[in-house]
Amino acid sequence: MKTVVSCKHLNKIYRQGQIEVKALTDINLDVIAGDFICLSGPSGSGKSTLLNMIGGLDSPTSGEIIVDGQHVDKMSKSELAELRLHKIGFVFQAYNLIPVLTAKENVEMVMQMQGDSKQYRNEHSLAILKEVGLEGLENRKPAELSGGQQQRVAVARAIVDKPCLVLADEPTANLDSKNADNLLQMMREMGEQHQMTFIVSTHDPMVMERARRLIKLHDGKIIENNKQH
Amino acid sequence: MSHITSLLMSLAWRNLWRNKRRTLVILFAIVLGVWAMIFTAAFMRGMSSQILSDTINNLTGHIQIHSKQYLDDPVIDHRFSLIDDQLFESLNNVLIKQTSSRVRVPAVIVSERESTGLVMVGINPDNENGMSFLQSSIVEGRYLKDENDSGIIIGRKLAERLETRLGKRVVIMSQDKDNKIVDRGFRIVGIFDTQMEALETGYIFMGLQTSEDLLNIKNEVSEVSILLHDMNQLDELVADLQQQNPHLDVQGWAQLEPMSRVIIELYDSFHLVWHLIVFLAMGFGIVNTLLMSVFERTREFGLFQSLGLKPGFIMGQVWVESTLLLMLGLFLGNIIAWWSVLATGEGIDVSAFAQGMEMANLSNIIPFVIITKDLVLANSVVIILGMLTSIYPAWRASRLVPADAITRV
Amino acid sequence: MISVKLKLIYTCLLFLISTSVNAVDARQLIKDAIDHFRGLTSYSEASMIIHRPDWQRSMDMKIWTQGLDRSLVRVTAPKKDMGNGSLLIDDDMWSYTPKINKVIKIPSSMAHQSWMGSDFSNNDVARADDLIEKYSHKILETRQQDGVTIYVIESVPHEDAPVVWGKEILTVRDDHVLLEHKFYDQDGILVKQLTTLEIKFIAGKNLATIERMQKVDAQGEWTEFRLHHIEFDADINKSTFTLSNLRNPRF
Numbered sequence: 001m002k003t004v005v006s007c008k009h010l011n012k013i014y015r016q017g018q019i020e021v022k023a024l025t026d027i028n029l030d031v032i033a034g035d036f037i038c039l040s041g042p043s044g045s046g047k048s049t050l051l052n053m054i055g056g057l058d059s060p061t062s063g064e065i066i067v068d069g070q071h072v073d074k075m076s077k078s079e080l081a082e083l084r085l086h087k088i089g090f091v092f093q094a095y096n097l098i099p100v101l102t103a104k105e106n107v108e109m110v111m112q113m114q115g116d117s118k119q120y121r122n123e124h125s126l127a128i129l130k131e132v133g134l135e136g137l138e139n140r141k142p143a144e145l146s147g148g149q150q151q152r153v154a155v156a157r158a159i160v161d162k163p164c165l166v167l168a169d170e171p172t173a174n175l176d177s178k179n180a181d182n183l184l185q186m187m188r189e190m191g192e193q194h195q196m197t198f199i200v201s202t203h204d205p206m207v208m209e210r211a212r213r214l215i216k217l218h219d220g221k222i223i224e225n226n227k228q229h
Numbered sequence: 230m231s232h233i234t235s236l237l238m239s240l241a242w243r244n245l246w247r248n249k250r251r252t253l254v255i256l257f258a259i260v261l262g263v264w265a266m267i268f269t270a271a272f273m274r275g276m277s278s279q280i281l282s283d284t285i286n287n288l289t290g291h292i293q294i295h296s297k298q299y300l301d302d303p304v305i306d307h308r309f310s311l312i313d314d315q316l317f318e319s320l321n322n323v324l325i326k327q328t329s330s331r332v333r334v335p336a337v338i339v340s341e342r343e344s345t346g347l348v349m350v351g352i353n354p355d356n357e358n359g360m361s362f363l364q365s366s367i368v369e370g371r372y373l374k375d376e377n378d379s380g381i382i383i384g385r386k387l388a389e390r391l392e393t394r395l396g397k398r399v400v401i402m403s404q405d406k407d408n409k410i411v412d413r414g415f416r417i418v419g420i421f422d423t424q425m426e427a428l429e430t431g432y433i434f435m436g437l438q439t440s441e442d443l444l445n446i447k448n449e450v451s452e453v454s455i456l457l458h459d460m461n462q463l464d465e466l467v468a469d470l471q472q473q474n475p476h477l478d479v480q481g482w483a484q485l486e487p488m489s490r491v492i493i494e495l496y497d498s499f500h501l502v503w504h505l506i507v508f509l510a511m512g513f514g515i516v517n518t519l520l521m522s523v524f525e526r527t528r529e530f531g532l533f534q535s536l537g538l539k540p541g542f543i544m545g546q547v548w549v550e551s552t553l554l555l556m557l558g559l560f561l562g563n564i565i566a567w568w569s570v571l572a573t574g575e576g577i578d579v580s581a582f583a584q585g586m587e588m589a590n591l592s593n594i595i596p597f598v599i600i601t602k603d604l605v606l607a608n609s610v611v612i613i614l615g616m617l618t619s620i621y622p623a624w625r626a627s628r629l630v631p632a633d634a635i636t637r638v
Numbered sequence: 639m640i641s642v643k644l645k646l647i648y649t650c651l652l653f654l655i656s657t658s659v660n661a662v663d664a665r666q667l668i669k670d671a672i673d674h675f676r677g678l679t680s681y682s683e684a685s686m687i688i689h690r691p692d693w694q695r696s697m698d699m700k701i702w703t704q705g706l707d708r709s710l711v712r713v714t715a716p717k718k719d720m721g722n723g724s725l726l727i728d729d730d731m732w733s734y735t736p737k738i739n740k741v742i743k744i745p746s747s748m749a750h751q752s753w754m755g756s757d758f759s760n761n762d763v764a765r766a767d768d769l770i771e772k773y774s775h776k777i778l779e780t781r782q783q784d785g786v787t788i789y790v791i792e793s794v795p796h797e798d799a800p801v802v803w804g805k806e807i808l809t810v811r812d813d814h815v816l817l818e819h820k821f822y823d824q825d826g827i828l829v830k831q832l833t834t835l836e837i838k839f840i841a842g843k844n845l846a847t848i849e850r851m852q853k854v855d856a857q858g859e860w861t862e863f864r865l866h867h868i869e870f871d872a873d874i875n876k877s878t879f880t881l882s883n884l885r886n887p888r889f
């Protein structure tokens with residue numbers, strides 16, 4: 001099986017004046033294609049930091065990260081942007097959407113940047129919004145959608161161009177359990193359907209249950225790395 | 230690239246109307262600035278065109294021909310003959326709209342109570358029409374009938390100074406061609422009134438023939454004043470006339486009236502300075518507002534980056550946004566400036582400051598003149614400097630670190 | 639010198655008038671008087687007093703004349719003006735100042751300015767003889783007084799005459815003495831006036847020996863011309879009136 005993400009001896013130290021915060025310490029991790037990984041741990045354990053490193057939004061203090069065969073730690077800003085555009089989808093805890101664009105336009109935006117034709121964009125964005133259960137709400141602005149609906153749009157946008165890796169940082173934190181369950185369900189289905197790899201961070205035990213592999217972090221270290229189902 | 234451009238445009242346009250109040254305030258500032266630039270430029274252009282037309286009207290014309298020494302010593306000795314085939318032929322130029330020959334010599338005017346030195350001008354009243362201020366400035370009595378008219382026209386201020394008036398006789402003294410004193414009584418048939426005191430007290434007008442008779446000359450004049458169809462051909466014609474009449478002195482208005490030229494050039498060069506001053510005030514507003522909106526949207530820019538949009542795109546977005554704002558402001562500013570210039574009609578009456586204006590050789594009514602060059606200058610200053618200025622906030626936006634930007638909710 | 643010239647004209651006038659008492663044509667009277675004077679030469683000594691409300695100055699001078707066209711004036715006192723001279727030939731006038739040893743031709747622009755600060759203008763002196771021709775003259779009144787006939791003549795300048803006055807009124811006696819010369823503006827208002835204050839019998843003639851020129855709207859300002867001595871038919875010829883003599887202190 002192909003390895004999509006590989007972290008070796010990854011360290012991240014934040015410096016705040018005199019104080020050093022070891023956010024990640026010697027992380028070694030391989031993620032294979034099509035996996036659905038859950039990243040859990042108490043607040044401040046380094047989940048967001050790890051996801052940001054993998055997505056190239058932040059750079060590690062030492063160690064290496066390889067995403068789809070490319071050394072993320074050695075890439076320039078614009079190479080990183082290219083990588084994210086074509087290979088990585090992001091879903092954040094909140095405020096995922098561009099407020100001035102409609103749900104459909106938010107989804108289309110990434111395709112538009114990749115140069116897809118208008119017709120292709122139109123078809124695919126409508127189809128994916130339908131898939132995430134937002135049929136009929138395509139032309140609403142984010143402010144006119146509920147939190148759960150917004151997160152679905154974010155997921156739709158993250159997966160619409162079928163990236164090999166989707167990084168979701170507490171996507172269900174602001175949702176009730178029913179909505180959270182639906183979203184998780186949907187993400188898993190999408191992952192299986194489109195052969196995408198998901199790494200999802202969460203505090204939510206229900207999310208952890210849905211994951212194929214559960215990784216637990218504590219104080220920036222991996223303390224558990226279990227295959228579940 | 231077009232897909233990126235259209236995305237940029239629609240993002241920028243929508244972001245513009247996100248905070249309507251702020252956008253309207255800055256739009257108002259731009260419109261006001263553009264209006265101030267164009268309106269002031271129109272006023273200054275009006276002033277300088279007024280100075281120019283006054284200069285040309287005040288017996289200067291576009292071009293003048295004199296005898297070689299006349300300009301250094303404008304006396305009867307330095308006259309030239311009009312019976313001159315070469316001169317006649319060269320004045321038959323298609324570029325020339327109108328010519329007027331004048332006798333113009335120093336003289337003394339005497340009333341019962343006062344006397345003063347001035348310049349006596351003998352004119353052909355018909356030729357002078359449309360070429361100098363005189364006919365339209367007659368406020369009492371009449372204009373000269375013909376070049377044999379035995380009356381004279383004097384300025385209102387001069388009449389006051391001499392304690393004389395329309396219908397009275399005054400004595401004019403001068404020197405004839407043999408430098409003998411000649412004098413004669415003349416009746417005042419017309420009084421003229423101009424904004425320029427120097428003109429009103431310094432000149433009297435009589436028929437060309439009458440003046441020649443007084444000075445004992447025949448078909449000889451002090452100057453020929455020329456009006457062109459198109460002032461742009463002035464240098465060309467001056468060169469031609471000078472070459473064809475080497476024994477005479479041919480000069481354009483700018484050489485004849487260097488003060489006017491300097492003032493006009495000064496006004497011209499002030500345009501850019503004024504625009505820069507206005508822009509300075511406006512530019513601060515633009516940069517501040519843009520920076521504010523950039524900081525407010527920090528998270529959004531982080532989001533764009535995490536979606537794989539390059540810093541250049543983010544910069545472009547802010548930049549396009551401010552450019553749209555500038556263009557909108559320019560559009561409205563131009564329209565309002567046009568409208569306000571049209572609304573002023575003939576121009577504005579500055580007679581409240583008339584004394585200062587008279588000293589600057591200006592009339593009381595200043596017209597507003599909009600010319601393409603000034604419009605282009607004002608608009609270019611705003612758009613070019615505006616676009617350069619908004620590079621800074623745009624660059625700030627692109628420099629946000631995505632991880633910080635996103636986590637900083 | 640101005641006054642000299644004026645004086646001479648008036649004197650001539652008188653001559654004429656007296657010789658043709660019966661004539662009613664004033665212009666002819668004047669013209670004859672001038673013609674009569676044409677051949678006459680004179681040498682005289684006189685003084686001019688310029689009076690202002692707060693000061694007064696006096697100037698003594700010698701005057702040579704030939705007819706109406708030529709005269710030479712030399713100032714003899716006070717010291718600071720001594721040697722100043724004026725020469726009049728036809729309509730042209732020159733002045734000489736020994737301090738700067740310069741002869742200056744009086745330009746036309748100064749023709750109407752005051753002569754030596756007096757109430758006479760340069761032009762009062764230099765006016766041409768033929769100016770008489772540019773007036774219409776009329777005898778307004780003839781009256782007897784103290785055994786002499788007095789004529790009042792009104793002279794109105796022609797349209798193109800180089801004269802600013804509306805009219806001039808002269809009062810003369812049949813013994814050639816000008817009593818009064820009034821200058822009126824074109825509205826008929828008196829502007830200035832020349833008055834004879836003293837008449838004496840010298841050199842075989844009755845002559846006005848004190849004359850005063852006064853502007854009407856400047857009371858307390860006047861110029862007097864006082865004749866002390868005069869000889870007619872003196873030994874004077876044309877060569878007296880030259881620019882070199884103007885510089886020559888002998889004259």
Ligand SMILES: Nc1ncnc2c1ncn2[C@@H]1O[C@H](COP(=O)(O)OP(=O)(O)OP(=O)(O)O)[C@@H](O)[C@H]1O
Pocket residue numbers: 014015016021022023041042043044045046047048049050
């Ligand atoms: N920009 C930063 N500067 C300094 N310290 C930071 C920064 N970002 C994160 N940290 C620190 O790094 C550690 C890991 O933070 P991180 O956000 O990854 O935790 P987390 O597991 O995502 O927590 P949560 O469940 O609350 O989101 C924390 O101790 C945090 O204080």
Ligand SMILES: [Mg+2]
Pocket residue numbers: 047048049169
């Ligand atoms: Mg976190």
